[in-house]
Amino acid sequence: MSESDLDMMKPETMQSYIWLQTSDGSLQQVEQEVAMFCPMICQEVIHKGLGSSESHPISLPQRVNTAMFSLVLDYCRFHQVPGRSNKERKSYDEKFMRMDTKRLCELTSAADSLQLKTLVDITSRALARIIEGKTPEEIRDIFHLPDDLTEEEKLEPLKNTMDDPRIRLLNRLYAKKRKELKERERLKNVEMGEHVDERSVDDLLTFINGRDPKMSKGKKKSKKKKDQKIDSSNDKEGPEDFHDKESHDLHSKQQGVEETGSREREVPEDDIFMPKVAGSEDGDIDDEIDPAMKEMLDREVEDFARRLNSNWVCSLGQERRPVHFSINSNRTTRQHIGNDISFFGCIIFASIVMLRWTDVGYGLDVKVNLQDTIDELQWLTQFWLVI
Amino acid sequence: MGESLDLISDLPQSILENILTRLSLRDAIRTSVLSTKWRYKWSTLTDLTFDEKCVAPSTERAVVETNLVRFITGVLLLHQGPIHKFHLSTSFLQCRPDIDQWLLFLSRNDIKELVLELGEGEFRVPSCLFNCLKLTRLELCHCEFDPPKSFNGFASLKSLNLHQILVSPEAIESLISGCPVLEFLSLSYFDSLVLSISAPNLMYLYLDGEFKDIFLVNTPKLVAISVSMYMHEDVADFEQSSDYNLVKFLGGVPLLEKLVGYIYFTKYLSIGDDPGRLPITYIHLKTIELYQVSFEDANEVLVLLRLVTHSPNLKELKVSASPIQLFPLEEESFDLFERDYFDYKLPRLETVRMTDVSGIRNELEFIRFLMGTSPVLETVIVTSSLSDKEARMDMVVELLRFPRVSPRAQLLFLQD
Numbered sequence: 001m002s003e004s005d006l007d008m009m010k011p012e013t014m015q016s017y018i019w020l021q022t023s024d025g026s027l028q029q030v031e032q033e034v035a036m037f038c039p040m041i042c043q044e045v046i047h048k049g050l051g052s053s054e055s056h057p058i059s060l061p062q063r064v065n066t067a068m069f070s071l072v073l074d075y076c077r078f079h080q081v082p083g084r085s086n087k088e089r090k091s092y093d094e095k096f097m098r099m100d101t102k103r104l105c106e107l108t109s110a111a112d113s114l115q116l117k118t119l120v121d122i123t124s125r126a127l128a129r130i131i132e133g134k135t136p137e138e139i140r141d142i143f144h145l146p147d148d149l150t151e152e153e154k155l156e157p158l159k160n161t162m163d164d165p166r167i168r169l170l171n172r173l174y175a176k177k178r179k180e181l182k183e184r185e186r187l188k189n190v191e192m193g194e195h196v197d198e199r200s201v202d203d204l205l206t207f208i209n210g211r212d213p214k215m216s217k218g219k220k221k222s223k224k225k226k227d228q229k230i231d232s233s234n235d236k237e238g239p240e241d242f243h244d245k246e247s248h249d250l251h252s253k254q255q256g257v258e259e260t261g262s263r264e265r266e267v268p269e270d271d272i273f274m275p276k277v278a279g280s281e282d283g284d285i286d287d288e289i290d291p292a293m294k295e296m297l298d299r300e301v302e303d304f305a306r307r308l309n310s311n312w313v314c315s316l317g318q319e320r321r322p323v324h325f326s327i328n329s330n331r332t333t334r335q336h337i338g339n340d341i342s343f344f345g346c347i348i349f350a351s352i353v354m355l356r357w358t359d360v361g362y363g364l365d366v367k368v369n370l371q372d373t374i375d376e377l378q379w380l381t382q383f384w385l386v387i
Numbered sequence: 388m389g390e391s392l393d394l395i396s397d398l399p400q401s402i403l404e405n406i407l408t409r410l411s412l413r414d415a416i417r418t419s420v421l422s423t424k425w426r427y428k429w430s431t432l433t434d435l436t437f438d439e440k441c442v443a444p445s446t447e448r449a450v451v452e453t454n455l456v457r458f459i460t461g462v463l464l465l466h467q468g469p470i471h472k473f474h475l476s477t478s479f480l481q482c483r484p485d486i487d488q489w490l491l492f493l494s495r496n497d498i499k500e501l502v503l504e505l506g507e508g509e510f511r512v513p514s515c516l517f518n519c520l521k522l523t524r525l526e527l528c529h530c531e532f533d534p535p536k537s538f539n540g541f542a543s544l545k546s547l548n549l550h551q552i553l554v555s556p557e558a559i560e561s562l563i564s565g566c567p568v569l570e571f572l573s574l575s576y577f578d579s580l581v582l583s584i585s586a587p588n589l590m591y592l593y594l595d596g597e598f599k600d601i602f603l604v605n606t607p608k609l610v611a612i613s614v615s616m617y618m619h620e621d622v623a624d625f626e627q628s629s630d631y632n633l634v635k636f637l638g639g640v641p642l643l644e645k646l647v648g649y650i651y652f653t654k655y656l657s658i659g660d661d662p663g664r665l666p667i668t669y670i671h672l673k674t675i676e677l678y679q680v681s682f683e684d685a686n687e688v689l690v691l692l693r694l695v696t697h698s699p700n701l702k703e704l705k706v707s708a709s710p711i712q713l714f715p716l717e718e719e720s721f722d723l724f725e726r727d728y729f730d731y732k733l734p735r736l737e738t739v740r741m742t743d744v745s746g747i748r749n750e751l752e753f754i755r756f757l758m759g760t761s762p763v764l765e766t767v768i769v770t771s772s773l774s775d776k777e778a779r780m781d782m783v784v785e786l787l788r789f790p791r792v793s794p795r796a797q798l799l800f801l802q803d
Binding site for chain 1: 410417
């Protein structure tokens, strides 16, 4: 009050004031140097031009009520005077901090919203000193904290730090290792072809076993897929081996499909046996055969199998129908092959083809070999008939 | 009864972290049992300081070690967010694989300040440390340091402190030159090192060890130097070249403000052919502390004199005469002080402290010189190592006779 009186008496020394409104509505007039000590007020004045008159006061943040603001002002008033020594300032701070905890917390909050870092630091320091070395109950008491952790939860952080962390870390590392190993195995399996085989064969099996009349369609679909894949494998420059293996895998699947299709009413155990054999054998010989040759081979075998199977399928009543070995135009079919025979024929044919293929090296005339196998098969079927 | 409202939990996280950083780490973590809101307030602290006080004390060393390892691993696992400071300072931990894991974890969490002070043992720093490219401060103690060939230095490193580290000299030199913004360098406990330091931003240099030779190749910004130079019995360890070591060492530090030398530092500086004058004047040099100066060796006294006379703003001088009588020389003539320096003035010298004075001619003459050339001298403190009362008395009598230029000069004679 005395300051403003003096100022009224000496109009030359015009002291400028800043108008501020605290969060609880009270309007205050503060000397400019004191108020500008707070960075937040400084910004409001400079950037927004507020505070110059009573009608446009600076609204203080919500956490700054009248009581807190007066404390902050006391602090600013002392420290904004440049001439004070460090010792003086320190001892003032010490005395200033002597207040009850509630006010200390509110003051920290207020100082923070006014961006007065030095005041925040000393209040934080005072609060830290209060917390330091006390038991949790004491701290809860001082700050009125709710004791809302269960007994278990209270132990948890201690448990973690005392008992489990190394085990947890180990478990994490083990999990990682397991993942890595799994990845590696998966990659290996993809290369070998088994993995891919199993999946698609299963799919195809369910396809086949589930729907009789659509069998041919299903087969055709898979054949188409196979063709597409073969085409794509031939088109791509990339990892040829892999694609070749893939096409072969598909082919063997194809065979499996055909076989299982033809012996639809047979004991399913053989289903499992055949495709796998086909698969593994195929896997061995994948690398050796020329893709173009393979394609030809595939198509011819397809035709043969198709004929076998389609005829047999069409004969719902287990009619006996001639199966035409039309691959070789010269030869004609003579025998009437029954269901069982055709099934066995397929199996035998497949196995013979496999065996033949194991013999096939580079550049051999595969067509001729195929002819041989068909001859052999005919001979075998004759044999069966005899039995 | 009024409602007890929570006073503190709703303060902004930045304030709470401010408070928690001022507590010891153990206290900060204990706040996690206060209430549900407080459970993880500590977990985002960016500065972690560990020592054996973090765990309960025990008489058994192994127990403390295990508990401390568990504690640190637990804290790191429960921690969230970046970790900027990691200080581990304990003699209980020596060489453990857990430390490797912690360093790997830290290297993935933007570590900026790393202090690792372990107990005696050959802990080999793992290579993940060299991936911590955001490091600004590195302090290692009792470790083996072996940077990989692809390592180019820490681009942000400002402070490097290596104490008793097993490392090859080339690695040290390339490390120093690979840290362009290095400001503080401290190397202690090194043996037989020929060190060449090139650090354009270096301001504080602290060396302690058996250095054979030190070259300050490019250190224009050095402000403070402290060197403790040990050496073998054999003086031939110091390379005898024609370069004056004083010039070689201190010739390129015009901004020097404080110079401190221990053990054989002055001896090291005195080696070489004296060119007569120093090339630069140390305008900013305010404090010179040279310990273990052998006043019997005229060369060392000469070094001392040169430094003192080339520092017009010298304010404080502390010299201790060497009690180590390694080289019993003939007392050289004391006209050292008569030539050249007769009219010299030390305009700002205020405090002089001479310790371990044993009454040698050169010592007394030096004090006389100081008292006769310092107009603003205030205190001259002399402590003696003489046991003989008579000899001491004679010395005091001699000292009191010296004329003083400064009217306020006090000669204080203290006993050891």
